[in-house]
Structure formats: C-alpha cells, structure tokens
Amino acid sequence: MAFGVLAVQAAGVAEAESRATARAMATVHYIDFDDRGNPELFYLDWSDGRNSHQTMIQADSERFVQGSVLPIRYDPAEPGGLVFPAEHEDVPPPGDMLRRAPFVVAGVYGLGLVLVLARFLLNWHAAAAAETRWQVRPLVLTYRRRGVRWFSPYLELIPERGARPYYQRVHWDPAFDERAGGMKAQVRVGGWPFRRAVVITGDGTRLWPAARLRRRTPRGWQRSDRPLGQPYWHGPSRVLVASIAGVTASGLLRLDALVYLVPVLALLVGLVCLMWGWYGGQPLYRSPDYPPGVEPRPGPPQNPRGSSPRRGRRKKTPPQNR
Known part of the structure; x- marks a missing residue:
C-alpha cells in the first residue's frame, strides 16, 4: 500500500515538473539550520508578474546565503504549485526524495523477501x-x-x-x-x-x-x-512503536511534508514488526521488575530488633551498686 501511494505521488511530481516551463528569479530570505549548524531549509520569495509567492525547498548546500538569488521554474497555469530550480544542480527539486522513495521501498522489502526465503530454505534443509x-x-x-x-x-x-x-x-x-x-x-x-x-x-x-x-x-x-502465565501482547513493544512514530511524525511536520506522513509511518511500523518477527516474535508478559517468570525469593526472617537470627544471645552483666 505504501509503495502504491508513493508511486502515485512520485508520478504527480514528475508530471508537475514537465509543466514547469515559466521562469522567475527567487530570493533567499531565510535559511533554517539543523542541529549541526548546516543549512537545511531555504525559504524563497519570488513573483510570477502578478502575485508574490513564498516557497520552501530542502537542500544541504552552503552555496547560498540570505539574500542570494537563483532562477526557478514553475507551471504558468498553477504558480502556487511546485517550484523547481532552473540551473543550480546542487539544489534538489521539490519531490526529489519522493521520486526515489518507491525504489527505496522496493529495495528494502525486496531484500527482506530474499532473507525470509533464505531462512525458509535453511530451515527446510534442517527439517529433512x-x-x-x-x-x-x-x-x-x-x-x-x-x-x-x-x-x-x-x-x-x-x-x-x-x-x-x-x-x-x-x-x-x-x-x-x-x-x-x-x-x-x-x-x-x-x-x-x-x-x-x-x-x-x-x-x-x-x-x-x-x-x-x-x-x-x-x-x-x-x-x-521462561515466563509463567499467558502473554498479554503478541507484538513489538507499543512504547517502541509509538516513540518511533512520534519522532518521525514530528520531523515530517517540521518539514511541512504531510504528503509523506501516512506512507512513511506505515513503512516504519511495518519494519518494526518485521524485525520483531525476524528475532523470534517474543510476546510480552507482565513481569517488568524481574526476569520473566522469576519471582523474588523471600529473604531470611528478620529479628524485630534488627539483629541477625544467627547471632548468639548477649550475656547479661550483673548490676552495679552505686
């Protein structure tokens, strides 16, 4: 399903680029940097002759600074749509990651299919x-x-x-x-x-x-x-899945890449479940504080006064006259 969604979106980006025949000059008015201080997002201001527009592109190029000017291409029938760089090759066009995503998905799951098939053949050989x-x-x-x-x-x-x-x-x-x-x-x-x-x-x-x-x-x-009792969850840790999904969603929302949100989250959850099954598919049991199925052993009985039960009785000293 994720592959189909990404493939349709990638085809839409390719079609938009084929219609981007009009040119304009865009000015970099703001640059967003990542945690390491490298440029990550460029905000461009440009005009199609009638209206002003603002476009965000993602690139790691240090070639541009605030105030730089670069030529862009856009669809004259839809100026508010996707914008593509006209000359600079070090600036990726919008949707560049999206167009490569179907091939990445096919490669990852293709490799997973090969590994699963190899495991099946090895297990079948051992069963004989x-x-x-x-x-x-x-x-x-x-x-x-x-x-x-x-x-x-x-x-x-x-x-x-x-x-x-x-x-x-x-x-x-x-x-x-x-x-x-x-x-x-x-x-x-x-x-x-x-x-x-x-x-x-x-x-x-x-x-x-x-x-x-x-x-x-x-x-x-x-x-x-082994744990005792019945498992309460047959699947990977829900906390792990929720954490990965939350971090990914926050990153995509920061990039305004809502188009990626649903297919990318589906892919990540699928990969986590695949890895859980690949390593044996161990379910979860209700024993977080001790090894599964192992209860704490009771300690030796304690003396109410705090002394050890093996300690000998103290000798009484005779009273002294004062």
Whole structure:
C-alpha cells in the first residue's frame, strides 16, 4: 500500500515538473539550520508578474546565503504549485526524495523477501535431517540498551547428560508456555555452514529456528527462565512503536511534508514488526521488575530488633551498686 501511494505521488511530481516551463528569479530570505549548524531549509520569495509567492525547498548546500538569488521554474497555469530550480544542480527539486522513495521501498522489502526465503530454505534443509532425542529447555534472552529492553525466545539443547549445551533462537510458539520446565524432544540438526536445529515436541509441534545454532549465548544478552502465565501482547513493544512514530511524525511536520506522513509511518511500523518477527516474535508478559517468570525469593526472617537470627544471645552483666 505504501509503495502504491508513493508511486502515485512520485508520478504527480514528475508530471508537475514537465509543466514547469515559466521562469522567475527567487530570493533567499531565510535559511533554517539543523542541529549541526548546516543549512537545511531555504525559504524563497519570488513573483510570477502578478502575485508574490513564498516557497520552501530542502537542500544541504552552503552555496547560498540570505539574500542570494537563483532562477526557478514553475507551471504558468498553477504558480502556487511546485517550484523547481532552473540551473543550480546542487539544489534538489521539490519531490526529489519522493521520486526515489518507491525504489527505496522496493529495495528494502525486496531484500527482506530474499532473507525470509533464505531462512525458509535453511530451515527446510534442517527439517529433512535425521532425528535425535535431546533434552530441551525453553529460555528467554534479554538485552537492555539505552532504556529499551529486547526479548528473544531461545532453546537450550543438551545432547546427553553432562554434555555442553547448544543454544538455538526460535520463533515463539504456545508450546513454550506449556513446557517451561524442560522436556525431551526430537531434534533435527542441519549441516554446515549454516547449522540449525528444528525441535519437534511430543505433540508434534515444530519449533522453527530464527538463527543459526550456537555454542554460547550472544554477548551482552542475559538468559532467564521462561515466563509463567499467558502473554498479554503478541507484538513489538507499543512504547517502541509509538516513540518511533512520534519522532518521525514530528520531523515530517517540521518539514511541512504531510504528503509523506501516512506512507512513511506505515513503512516504519511495518519494519518494526518485521524485525520483531525476524528475532523470534517474543510476546510480552507482565513481569517488568524481574526476569520473566522469576519471582523474588523471600529473604531470611528478620529479628524485630534488627539483629541477625544467627547471632548468639548477649550475656547479661550483673548490676552495679552505686
């Protein structure tokens, strides 16, 4: 849908440029700078001979200063429409980003489709391997960075008693919550170079890999037991989605680029959901203060007076005569 919306808008910009045959001279009356002090927005004043107009263009060129004059092109039948630079190549025309957006969207989602297809083929190859019976324990790995906490479902696979375990990130399934304590399961391990493990539970549920089979957990990630109870949200963090959407919307509104708002927000939300599913699709549980499913252990009983219960009784000193 976003690709179709952007493609229609890009076609409209191309048509407007083909009709921009009249020329005029525009004066830069104000320049807006970004956080690094580089020019970002140029506000132009110009006239079509009958009415005065003001146009904003986006460019990072340092060639122009306040008061500079540059030639522009516009549609004589619609002077209030889009304005295009007539000569200066370092000033992008209005809609330049919009005309490239459909190709960017097609490239990003095309790459995502290729990655998904590659994962499917690797998982299908692993599912065709011979079965072995291993001990399987569901886990959840967490990673915290800059106030954002990421979750990913994992399986700890132990070939035999005392053997070094393997770790396999998988796509979440309700079977995790039913067997949080561990189980014996059939495991099919694919060959090199992209080794993966497909786990088949007792009721026939297949837990599909979301990454390669590892000998240790990823660096910086903390492992915890599986959560207890039912998840309350099957999707990426709503706070994360709202934050990304809010920052993007504020930036687009600052640029007066309302035409981008709906398709760009749709693309960002789609990409966040795609990444959430790519890393396993771990739902959220109601346990924010402790690792999922782990309750705080009660401490030792405290003496009402504040002394340790293991402390010996104090000897009484005999009273002294005064």
